Amino acid sequence: MPNNINDILSEPEIQENKKLIDDTIINFLPTNHKIKEIDLLYNMMRDYPLRPAKGIRSSICLFTSEAFGGTIDDALLTASSLELFQNWILIHDDIEDESELRRGQPVLHRKHTVPLAINAGDSLHGRMWSLLLNNNLLLGTDLTLDIIDEFIHMLNETTEGQHMELSWSHNNDLNISEDDYLVMCTKKTSWYTCITPFRLGNLIATKSKINENKFVEFGTNLGIAFQIRDDILNLTADSKYGKEYAGDLIEGKRTLILIHLLDSCNTSDREFIESFFNNNREFRESNSEKLLELISKYKSIDYATNVCNNLSEKALSEFDNLFSDLPDTRARLLLHNITKYMVSRNW
Numbered sequence: 001m002p003n004n005i006n007d008i009l010s011e012p013e014i015q016e017n018k019k020l021i022d023d024t025i026i027n028f029l030p031t032n033h034k035i036k037e038i039d040l041l042y043n044m045m046r047d048y049p050l051r052p053a054k055g056i057r058s059s060i061c062l063f064t065s066e067a068f069g070g071t072i073d074d075a076l077l078t079a080s081s082l083e084l085f086q087n088w089i090l091i092h093d094d095i096e097d098e099s100e101l102r103r104g105q106p107v108l109h110r111k112h113t114v115p116l117a118i119n120a121g122d123s124l125h126g127r128m129w130s131l132l133l134n135n136n137l138l139l140g141t142d143l144t145l146d147i148i149d150e151f152i153h154m155l156n157e158t159t160e161g162q163h164m165e166l167s168w169s170h171n172n173d174l175n176i177s178e179d180d181y182l183v184m185c186t187k188k189t190s191w192y193t194c195i196t197p198f199r200l201g202n203l204i205a206t207k208s209k210i211n212e213n214k215f216v217e218f219g220t221n222l223g224i225a226f227q228i229r230d231d232i233l234n235l236t237a238d239s240k241y242g243k244e245y246a247g248d249l250i251e252g253k254r255t256l257i258l259i260h261l262l263d264s265c266n267t268s269d270r271e272f273i274e275s276f277f278n279n280n281r282e283f284r285e286s287n288s289e290k291l292l293e294l295i296s297k298y299k300s301i302d303y304a305t306n307v308c309n310n311l312s313e314k315a316l317s318e319f320d321n322l323f324s325d326l327p328d329t330r331a332r333l334l335l336h337n338i339t340k341y342m343v344s345r346n347w
Helices: 005-010 012-028 036-050 056-067 072-096 108-112 114-133 135-139 141-170 178-206 216-236 256-264 267-278 281-297 300-323 330-344
Strands: none
Touching: 005 012, 005 330, 012 036, 012 056, 012 072, 012 330, 036 072, 036 108, 036 114, 056 072, 056 178, 056 330, 072 108, 072 114, 072 135, 072 141, 072 178, 108 114, 114 135, 114 141, 135 141, 141 178, 178 216, 178 256, 216 256, 216 300, 216 330, 256 267, 256 281, 256 300, 267 281, 281 300, 300 330
16 A cells, blocks of 8 residues: 555556546537537536546446456446536535635636536536436446436435535534434435445446445445545645635534534533624634634544544445455455545545
8 A cells, every 4th residue: 555545546547547537527528519608508517527636436436346346348437427426516515505615726606606507517417317328338228227226316315415414504503413413424425425336336347236235334434434534624634625724614514523512612612603603604714713723622623533533444344344255456455545545535
């Protein structure tokens, strides 16, 4: 394994597969149109896919297929569709969260207005289903429908989790339990970041209907750890992170860090925290440093890190159980390294 955990994504096979995915998506998406408004739409649809991204979900799908005896070619359209899913849902997510940056650049709706960005996200969503249907010639109708069924399940879980999180912010609910947070993360993050990419790779390789529980416990623990790590990085990472520093606090997100802080603080500090989230974005931006001081005071990042580490250990142990009977291939090694990277990265 590379000495630096972040160097894992520089492995040649991962870079080669990422290029395959990028080329598949860019060659699939429309490039230009004689009607200027539609031409702008096409440019907007290509914006996020052209920005530098890690491609974790597509890599998981491709290497899982290889690890179980399948091929990159068979999984390529499905893995590319996972990336399209990631891109269109992030366009909507950035609007819902009132975000400022995505992958180090202004979010799409800051560049082109909210209505146009929503429409571009909708357009990418439609193209995702079109790309998935192209599997029919490659994999056959039955397997294509099974893959689409996995995507439908992933979409339903993800939007349910997103609705939970958005509702907490909209209702300014500060009485969220740790268990509530774990359910939200399972739905919002685990299914589309971990469970589904692993299940899809296995499904494509084995050509058989997925066992309902296969990869769920492993992917749940890995996905929650991934999300907690993301929450931590939002408050600690440097410019490589690519998102607005302390953006989670400014956007009013309920993270495990915040939940621990609220459970641990004294009455006076809780009054400030409540006033922080009762105020508008401008107030939160100007007072975020004080909230960060409280997070440090009550060691809430340390607490979240410990929870993340415990879930990471479980996920890595479950990985060994799931993949131990498979040949000791390069694909299996890279999957293990990606799994470790997801919960240990520092940007």
